[in-house]
Amino acid sequence: EERDIICAGCGVKVQSTDKSELGYAPASALERDVIICQRCFRLKHYNEVQDVKLTDDDFLKILNTLGNTNSLIVKIVDIFDFNGSWLPGLHRFVGNNDVLLVGNKVDLLPKSLNPNKLVNWMKRSSKELGLKPIDVMLISAEKGHGVLDVANRIEELRKGKDVYVVGCTNVGKSTFINRIIKEFGGDEEQLITTSHFPGTTLDMIDIPLDDGSALYDTPGIINHHQIAHYIDKKELKTITPKKEIKSMVFQLNEEQTLYFGGLARFDYVEGERGSFVCYFSNEINIHRTKLEKADELYQNHLGELLSPPGPETKENLPELVKHEFYIKEKSDIVYSGLGWVSIHQENVRVQAYAPKGVGVTIRPALI
Numbered sequence: 001e002e003r004d005i006i007c008a009g010c011g012v013k014v015q016s017t018d019k020s021e022l023g024y025a026p027a028s029a030l031e032r033d034v035i036i037c038q039r040c041f042r043l044k045h046y047n048e049v050q051d052v053k054l055t056d057d058d059f060l061k062i063l064n065t066l067g068n069t070n071s072l073i074v075k076i077v078d079i080f081d082f083n084g085s086w087l088p089g090l091h092r093f094v095g096n097n098d099v100l101l102v103g104n105k106v107d108l109l110p111k112s113l114n115p116n117k118l119v120n121w122m123k124r125s126s127k128e129l130g131l132k133p134i135d136v137m138l139i140s141a142e143k144g145h146g147v148l149d150v151a152n153r154i155e156e157l158r159k160g161k162d163v164y165v166v167g168c169t170n171v172g173k174s175t176f177i178n179r180i181i182k183e184f185g186g187d188e189e190q191l192i193t194t195s196h197f198p199g200t201t202l203d204m205i206d207i208p209l210d211d212g213s214a215l216y217d218t219p220g221i222i223n224h225h226q227i228a229h230y231i232d233k234k235e236l237k238t239i240t241p242k243k244e245i246k247s248m249v250f251q252l253n254e255e256q257t258l259y260f261g262g263l264a265r266f267d268y269v270e271g272e273r274g275s276f277v278c279y280f281s282n283e284i285n286i287h288r289t290k291l292e293k294a295d296e297l298y299q300n301h302l303g304e305l306l307s308p309p310g311p312e313t314k315e316n317l318p319e320l321v322k323h324e325f326y327i328k329e330k331s332d333i334v335y336s337g338l339g340w341v342s343i344h345q346e347n348v349r350v351q352a353y354a355p356k357g358v359g360v361t362i363r364p365a366l367i
């Protein structure tokens with residue numbers, strides 16, 4: 001008798017007949033205790049990004065499904081990777097449904113950062129990106145901070161409707177869902193099941209709510225612009241802060257450069273000597289050099305002195321792209337998924353580099 005094997009990574013049905021189809025895993029992999037499909041395996045171990053077409057196609061189908069529902073949509077973003085985890089396009093599909101925006105990983109932020117400033121910035125950015133959330137809340141899914149408040153707010157906002165939780169991979173959606181299950185799904189008799197998205201092979205987890213509605217956890221969508229996809233798991237650990245980030249202050253003269261590992265670069269192009277406050281994972285190595293030597297240093301030392309990436313993953317890293325900024329007021333230059341540099345001088349000129357596709361944005365200084 002055949003039973004479906006489900007990928008422990010993404011939840012698709014595992015098959016070992018067609019390599020090009022979703023859920024493929026070689027027969028040998030089916031012997032393991034924990035079975036994951038090749039797509040998830042590659043992503044995990046070889047830093048190889050999934051077939052774009054397939055993912056985006058399924059993503060579109062999921063978005064269409066959401067648009068046809070009468071529901072509350074809870075969208076989770078990683079506040080450390082706001083742009084990278086945004087899910088562009090979602091706003092065109094939500095229809096008349098309300099969106100509750102939840103920023104996760106608030107435990108990583110420096111205590112000196114005022115959460116209200118962050119929430120206001122998230123509201124403004126959302127509007128610029130075309131979405132007007134009904135509310136914006138901050139949580140730490142891992143520590144449990146704010147999760148109960150979000151659960152209560154969901155209860156208020158859903159007005160008896162179903163709830164869909166969406167977010168791209170790595171925002172902490174599973175961590176959040178597991179906490180929510182404890183808050184909502186207290187009743188042991190209610191079984192958590194999975195349902196199919198129409199027209200896709202992707203499953204969503206279906207958590208019954210006590211009035212007959214359900215909370216659906218949709219698959220984490222891979223966003224190819226996240227820096228997480230260009231490095232391996234170990235390197236991701238290095239760049240991902242694990243606890244409250246501590247700032248590092250650099251006194252810079254004009255024409256000086258900072259490298260954040262080999263993943264990002266900051267040039268102080270023009271202005272008086274001043275301090276630049278860097279907010280990155282405490283484990284990321286910051287290297288200072290002269291602007292005129294910066295290109296050469298990168299050419300010769302990417303993958304060693306300037307790492308992550310390592311000697312192998314540097315091959316996958318897209319070229320660094322330059323973003324120029326004229327700073328009129330105290331601002332943060334934000335490298336999506338990495339951190340930010342806070343500039344307290346006014347009327348200075350800077351440049352920021354990040355791998356092609358990785359967002360670099362400017363915002364009024366949060367601290």
Ligand code: GDP
Binds near residue numbers: 139142143175176243
């Ligand atoms: P998913 O892919 O969106 O389901 O994300 P996961 O729940 O698997 O979490 C992705 C990563 O983020 C894991 O390494 C988690 O430990 C981490 N993470 C999740 N929530 C938090 C949080 O509130 N704070 C911090 N610092 N890390 C978190």
